[in-house]
Amino acid sequence: MKIANQNILISGASIAGPTLAFWLAKYGFNVTVVERSKALRLGGQNLDVRDAGRAIAQMMGIEKEILAANTGEIGLQFVNKDNEVEAAFPREGTNSFTSEAEILRGDLVNILYKHTKDNVKYVFGKYITGINQQEDSVNVTFSDGETQVFDLLIAADGVRSTTRQILFGDEPKVKFTGLYNAWYTIPKATTDTKWARWYTAVGSRVMLIRPDNHGTTRASFSFLSEDKGYQNLSSSEQKAILKGKLLGAGWEVDRLMEEIDKNEDVYFDGISQIHAPKWFNGRAGIIGDAAYCPTPLTGMGTTLAIVGAYLLAGELSRHDKHEDAFKAYEERMRPFVEKVQQLPPGVPWLAHPKTKLGVSLVNTVAGIVASNFVKKISKLFSGKEKESTAHGIELPDFKNS
Numbered sequence: 001m002k003i004a005n006q007n008i009l010i011s012g013a014s015i016a017g018p019t020l021a022f023w024l025a026k027y028g029f030n031v032t033v034v035e036r037s038k039a040l041r042l043g044g045q046n047l048d049v050r051d052a053g054r055a056i057a058q059m060m061g062i063e064k065e066i067l068a069a070n071t072g073e074i075g076l077q078f079v080n081k082d083n084e085v086e087a088a089f090p091r092e093g094t095n096s097f098t099s100e101a102e103i104l105r106g107d108l109v110n111i112l113y114k115h116t117k118d119n120v121k122y123v124f125g126k127y128i129t130g131i132n133q134q135e136d137s138v139n140v141t142f143s144d145g146e147t148q149v150f151d152l153l154i155a156a157d158g159v160r161s162t163t164r165q166i167l168f169g170d171e172p173k174v175k176f177t178g179l180y181n182a183w184y185t186i187p188k189a190t191t192d193t194k195w196a197r198w199y200t201a202v203g204s205r206v207m208l209i210r211p212d213n214h215g216t217t218r219a220s221f222s223f224l225s226e227d228k229g230y231q232n233l234s235s236s237e238q239k240a241i242l243k244g245k246l247l248g249a250g251w252e253v254d255r256l257m258e259e260i261d262k263n264e265d266v267y268f269d270g271i272s273q274i275h276a277p278k279w280f281n282g283r284a285g286i287i288g289d290a291a292y293c294p295t296p297l298t299g300m301g302t303t304l305a306i307v308g309a310y311l312l313a314g315e316l317s318r319h320d321k322h323e324d325a326f327k328a329y330e331e332r333m334r335p336f337v338e339k340v341q342q343l344p345p346g347v348p349w350l351a352h353p354k355t356k357l358g359v360s361l362v363n364t365v366a367g368i369v370a371s372n373f374v375k376k377i378s379k380l381f382s383g384k385e386k387e388s389t390a391h392g393i394e395l396p397d398f399k400n401s
């Protein structure tokens, strides 16, 4: 039987794109994924696959692989400038920052790619520069000048999606949280253990070093700032900004500064939410961070991306008209997104104190391991604060409906 809207183009090969491709291919669609980078982008720290996201991973048959790719992190320590532990939150504890399914972003991207590459056409090193919609098709122009015709187009190309810009202009709002974050991989040092180590420096700066399962270490550096558009700068300009911000922060800052120059995939961005009043325009739409990034502060970005992909593919499989599928999907997904996007009060300012006094509040008070204040911070940053409230979304069994 011929499927309506057989040929689907997806833009972006990270989490949302390949998950959507997985399910669409399973339902019999012809799927092409175009990725701007020359190869999969495998950088970043840990991602959390939880709640509904975990349930979908199970349905995809990849849950075991996700668990097997565990980073091995045994918990989180708050450390001071001398690397002395002020507070510790073991993985098994009730307020743990580390979850059971702790996986590196790159490992998850690789798993999704491995499970789709035989049924989906991947094209790397290209991106969409023009979209011309007809009654029954979408004509797409790519960065190399090629044009191609598809039945539908879904952009899953992240928080800075240029495809979203082509489709919706400035209508979707990019809400900056006041926090910049850089993630990059560094060589393992003797101070690196199986614990994640969190260091708070004056000037609203936080460094978070986490173990990985690749023999390296994952570094994150975040700082509060007004919106400076740093994400639009060249890689060398970004590195200069980061080194300037790190200067004088203490602890293991020399190492973090030194490694920035050597690193080819420093992911540096203003942490922003995307609020888009419309997710679809004719035969094209947006999903994942491109449509509804909740920020890593919620710990739910990956789960939203996976859930959105599952639901959209499912609705497309059971509706002949794309408009009906898009509507049904949005009815399910929007309330969930709105719930997840609510940041708890105090995020991200609470965990990024400006002054020495603020730092000592985080560190000295953290000396009392049971401190509710520190528990609160660690919960906020791991998104655990949301866990009890945000997992509720129905996942229909589309295969049997």
Ligand SMILES: Cc1cc2nc3c(=O)[nH]c(=O)nc-3n(C[C@H](O)[C@H](O)[C@H](O)COP(=O)(O)OP(=O)(O)OC[C@H]3O[C@@H](n4cnc5c(N)ncnc54)[C@H](O)[C@@H]3O)c2cc1C
Pocket: 011, 012, 013, 014, 015, 016, 017, 034, 035, 036, 037, 041, 042, 043, 044, 045, 046, 047, 105, 126, 127, 128, 156, 157, 158, 159, 160, 161, 162, 163, 183, 267, 287, 288, 289, 290, 296, 301, 302, 305
């Ligand atoms: C390199 C990198 C590192 C990250 N590190 C972390 C981290 O450490 N912690 C964390 O919580 N989140 C991190 N994130 C964000 C996290 O992956 C997402 O929040 C979440 O998983 C949702 O994924 P997504 O597929 O919607 O978007 P993203 O993961 O942002 O993926 C978007 C994909 O689209 C590609 N792309 C961008 N523009 C275009 C275009 N015009 N055409 C085609 N392809 C395009 C990108 O290269 C990328 O592969 C990172 C993202 C990236 C890209």
